[in-house]
Amino acid sequence: MPLSSDNMLTCRLCGQDHQAVPLSAGETARCVRCGARLETEPRGHRCTAVAFALAGLAFAAPAAWVPFITVEKLGNVRTGNFIDGVIQLNAHDMPFLAAWVLICGGIAPLLLLGSLLISRRHPLPAKRLGDALVHWSMPEVYVLAVFVALTRLGSIVEVETNAGFWSYCAMSVALLLAWRAFRLQPPPEPSA
């Protein structure tokens, strides 16, 4: 939610202005007019979002390079991961689709994790970047697609799941938890 300098919260959905009040952990503020969630005070430490973002980035490296699955067919073995799909779409003369998959499944989640990583020191730019990216970051949808592909292939050929896929799942969950734990902190009160 936009938080202006005079501590006013404006509802993203109906435009109603609210005076921001302190919330206790786990408490949610809702808009008086439309009922939309304005803010939820996260449980846990103020650094939780940064910790989850760091975990997500740590999982991103194996998610990018370790195979997701291994498929065996007539003695031939093939491995594949996220990047292979992007490369093959490009090889089939679909560069825009390849770029789109790369953005939604790879680049946007990584940038979102990066913005959450700096959210403690630079909350406002992190919030702006995050709000812009969150709609295009869809790793959880990619995870579901791989599950569907796995089951479908598993009914025809021999399929083995590899560490790359589990790393990607872990990255996706860490991103979700980091985004949930992130809250724009009101400007700190000047201490005496």
Add this chain to the structure above:
Amino acid sequence: MMNSRAQVSANLHRPAALALAAALMLIPANLLPILDTRMAGKARIDTIWSGIVELYETGLWPLAVIVFIASLVIPIFKLVGLAFLFFAAHRDAADLSDSARRTLTRLYAFLDVIGRWSMLDVFLVAFLTGIVRFGAPAMVAPRIGVVAFAAAVVLTILATRAFDPRLLWATASTASAPPSA
């Protein structure tokens, strides 16, 4: 001013144009093939619908339901929902009761959340293309329909983002209270 009808109507041009483009894109997306599969001695070319039917016929009906919801129900529900919101904002924003405005705002928030799941089929095609590459005996290749479908999904997301739900509240009185906890 926000609450003049002409202004409301002008604010609806962009999202309505994007939604219309998305609706048009859904036609080739559903008529053209999205996937070319050669596996287990069989070659087949699938559209979105035939892919769902194939999943169902091979006994993988839970997957068929998931893909059916992601690829058919969500895009159509989203476009119908958006059309409904545009209509409400354009015609009777001034006559709406607060509870109707609240319901419509919830509908908007719901449409905003579910849109991303339509990308399932696009990711599925991308992943299968990347993994099933055994040359002639077994391969999967994307077909042009998937590009149209991806375009429809992007346009629907953009249309939702372009619509300002505050238009539904443009003529409402503002409440003056702290947020309820």
